[in-house]
Amino acid sequence: MNKVGIVGYGNTPFTKDEDKIESILHKSANQLFKKNPEIDKKQIDAVLVSTNNNSKYLSPILSEMVGIQPKIAHSIESLCNSGTNSIVSAFSYISSGLANMVLVSGAERFDSPGQILEWDNSRGEFKHPIFWASIFSKSYKQKFNVSEEDLAIVSVKNHKQAQKNPNALSKKTYSVEDVINSKKLTEDLRLLDCSRPCSGGASIVLASEEISKKITDTPIWISGIGQKTTSAGFTKNESLFSMNSSKQASESALKMANKNISQVDVAEIHDAFSVCEPMALESMGFTNQGEGMSLVKNLHETNNFKINSRGGLIGCGHPLGATGISQTIEIVQQLQQSAEGRQVDKPEIGLVHNMSAAATSSTVLVLEK
Amino acid sequence: MNKVGIVGYGNTPFTKDEDKIESILHKSANQLFKKNPEIDKKQIDAVLVSTNNNSKYLSPILSEMVGIQPKIAHSIESLCNSGTNSIVSAFSYISSGLANMVLVSGAERFDSPGQILEWDNSRGEFKHPIFWASIFSKSYKQKFNVSEEDLAIVSVKNHKQAQKNPNALSKKTYSVEDVINSKKLTEDLRLLDCSRPCSGGASIVLASEEISKKITDTPIWISGIGQKTTSAGFTKNESLFSMNSSKQASESALKMANKNISQVDVAEIHDAFSVCEPMALESMGFTNQGEGMSLVKNLHETNNFKINSRGGLIGCGHPLGATGISQTIEIVQQLQQSAEGRQVDKPEIGLVHNMSAAATSSTVLVLEK
Numbered sequence: 001m002n003k004v005g006i007v008g009y010g011n012t013p014f015t016k017d018e019d020k021i022e023s024i025l026h027k028s029a030n031q032l033f034k035k036n037p038e039i040d041k042k043q044i045d046a047v048l049v050s051t052n053n054n055s056k057y058l059s060p061i062l063s064e065m066v067g068i069q070p071k072i073a074h075s076i077e078s079l080c081n082s083g084t085n086s087i088v089s090a091f092s093y094i095s096s097g098l099a100n101m102v103l104v105s106g107a108e109r110f111d112s113p114g115q116i117l118e119w120d121n122s123r124g125e126f127k128h129p130i131f132w133a134s135i136f137s138k139s140y141k142q143k144f145n146v147s148e149e150d151l152a153i154v155s156v157k158n159h160k161q162a163q164k165n166p167n168a169l170s171k172k173t174y175s176v177e178d179v180i181n182s183k184k185l186t187e188d189l190r191l192l193d194c195s196r197p198c199s200g201g202a203s204i205v206l207a208s209e210e211i212s213k214k215i216t217d218t219p220i221w222i223s224g225i226g227q228k229t230t231s232a233g234f235t236k237n238e239s240l241f242s243m244n245s246s247k248q249a250s251e252s253a254l255k256m257a258n259k260n261i262s263q264v265d266v267a268e269i270h271d272a273f274s275v276c277e278p279m280a281l282e283s284m285g286f287t288n289q290g291e292g293m294s295l296v297k298n299l300h301e302t303n304n305f306k307i308n309s310r311g312g313l314i315g316c317g318h319p320l321g322a323t324g325i326s327q328t329i330e331i332v333q334q335l336q337q338s339a340e341g342r343q344v345d346k347p348e349i350g351l352v353h354n355m356s357a358a359a360t361s362s363t364v365l366v367l368e369k
Numbered sequence: 370m371n372k373v374g375i376v377g378y379g380n381t382p383f384t385k386d387e388d389k390i391e392s393i394l395h396k397s398a399n400q401l402f403k404k405n406p407e408i409d410k411k412q413i414d415a416v417l418v419s420t421n422n423n424s425k426y427l428s429p430i431l432s433e434m435v436g437i438q439p440k441i442a443h444s445i446e447s448l449c450n451s452g453t454n455s456i457v458s459a460f461s462y463i464s465s466g467l468a469n470m471v472l473v474s475g476a477e478r479f480d481s482p483g484q485i486l487e488w489d490n491s492r493g494e495f496k497h498p499i500f501w502a503s504i505f506s507k508s509y510k511q512k513f514n515v516s517e518e519d520l521a522i523v524s525v526k527n528h529k530q531a532q533k534n535p536n537a538l539s540k541k542t543y544s545v546e547d548v549i550n551s552k553k554l555t556e557d558l559r560l561l562d563c564s565r566p567c568s569g570g571a572s573i574v575l576a577s578e579e580i581s582k583k584i585t586d587t588p589i590w591i592s593g594i595g596q597k598t599t600s601a602g603f604t605k606n607e608s609l610f611s612m613n614s615s616k617q618a619s620e621s622a623l624k625m626a627n628k629n630i631s632q633v634d635v636a637e638i639h640d641a642f643s644v645c646e647p648m649a650l651e652s653m654g655f656t657n658q659g660e661g662m663s664l665v666k667n668l669h670e671t672n673n674f675k676i677n678s679r680g681g682l683i684g685c686g687h688p689l690g691a692t693g694i695s696q697t698i699e700i701v702q703q704l705q706q707s708a709e710g711r712q713v714d715k716p717e718i719g720l721v722h723n724m725s726a727a728a729t730s731s732t733v734l735v736l737e738k
Binding site: 001002047052054056057059060061063064069070071072073074075076077078079082085088089091092093095096097098113114225226227228229230231232233236249252356357360361 | 370371416421423425426428429430432433438439440441442443444445446447448451454457458460461462464465466467482483594595596597598599600601602605618621725726729730
């Protein structure tokens, strides 16, 4: 398979602003081109927009705003992993030879229609993700004898890490007590266990091997891709305390990259809710089943930013269509050793885990220098 | 570039039914699998949904309904050429090696939100496509001394041809007088000059060369792909009587297929409005500028179904996300000589032209046996 590199990014603060979706898209794309003057817009032959926003034709709109006349231009939607789906699509356009350089721009408003799953009654009366998160939390706690205080550490750690990320929505740290005393949403879920909807954008440019090497001395290569959709409805999940789609996606991605999970130095994990972080870490083999919280606690206590250095979804906020792209940018920054206060010690191999709707689908990317 | 074939299709009637989008998607995909029992669902590793519908996560929903657990699953939107954008994306997944077999399913409801371009004030007070169509009609008529009676022949021809297509929305023929006496929408546009919104679905399966040859003796190969987006807003169009994006897309597609336009035996042209057919034929070089209506008249008088044999958008109806896929299926049927009463004499090379929003973007595909 032809190599594909990431040669530039633009990431802007995640906020509660009420900007129009076009403005959010434009902001991160514009920042990308300002930061990377060596990227020639005329060479960009595809523009992919990742969003759950209901506006149509956003890719031609963004293209016109930034001054690109691409061959390929369309939007991609897959709820919370729209971002990594767009990156994989960009990879395929380049790897197949249909494009040489692709702008992928993700954006979402705080009031995204992707937040409520109107179609899935299995998710509870209000069709809101807190219902599956709640059931996951209950099952996981019961199965592995984990307390709500234990799970709260995910939120404490990720809010702490977010303070080193100037783009994160979270501007303060919390204690375990703060988390378990925050607003009770369901029997098993507190407000601070949840990632928060917000407005935000994130853009990257991907290019063929030849162009990547011309543009930058430090391209980051996408060496592994794994994706799996097991179902749409929550009730079809095989397990309520593991993530089958994440397991399969991670196995595929690591196989393609010819790596094993122990070689991963830094990872972005889709912590839509506290329980998701240990579950995902276990499902992908970072640790054994039931030992996810031990790993998280250890990282927290040793101030090791290996997992979710940008603050995760809980610390950064979760603008659906931008999240997977923002996660990928974080790994790019880590591998390029430009993550400043969040920098992990000399990472060589990074991983992105991005999922949707109770882990009914997952994308895993492996990135390398 | 690795070869990609079309190995099966499912097409259902275009109607004014008020079915849910999930039902429309399911209907054509289900018909596909019934008609092609040799396609093993377990081998399908990507499911792409083409639609302007606001529902989210439709690809995993469709996958679950038809019993597929794909790797890649997402929706694609680009207004009226969402369908061919999805086909090109499927091509790239297969050609790159990320997938071996892809289901592409397009669907739209009659009340699609893609019909009104809320964002583009350049399109007139009501932001409805009839405004650009009207301006195109006026400009084209003035520039090339074409009358409204001339343009009406496009509608007469395509309604006539639709009567040979059991899936078309149109169930009757019209005379030139009927067209010019139909409801006046603007000074330069009558109701029968317009394609009509409707509910409809269309599905195809694409596969790698190896799998295509195993599944069927008559795969149809996508030998040429061309795409171009020149802008989003109508006022950025270079010309009001030609289609620059269609010209560029067709040049790219023919170059990739190593063919010239005179070799094309059968073509689907995006006749969203009467004027679009001669303009597109001229822009792609089927005939000289200003001679599009002579070509259309000649085809009509000789009862030659070469252009828009299924009845075009005007005869078939225009369910946005399904249209490009339905056009592609028509060319597949023509090349496989299974188009029954619509069959063109032994075609070898076919072309699909699918565009959006006043031809601000276009896709052209070349298909061969």
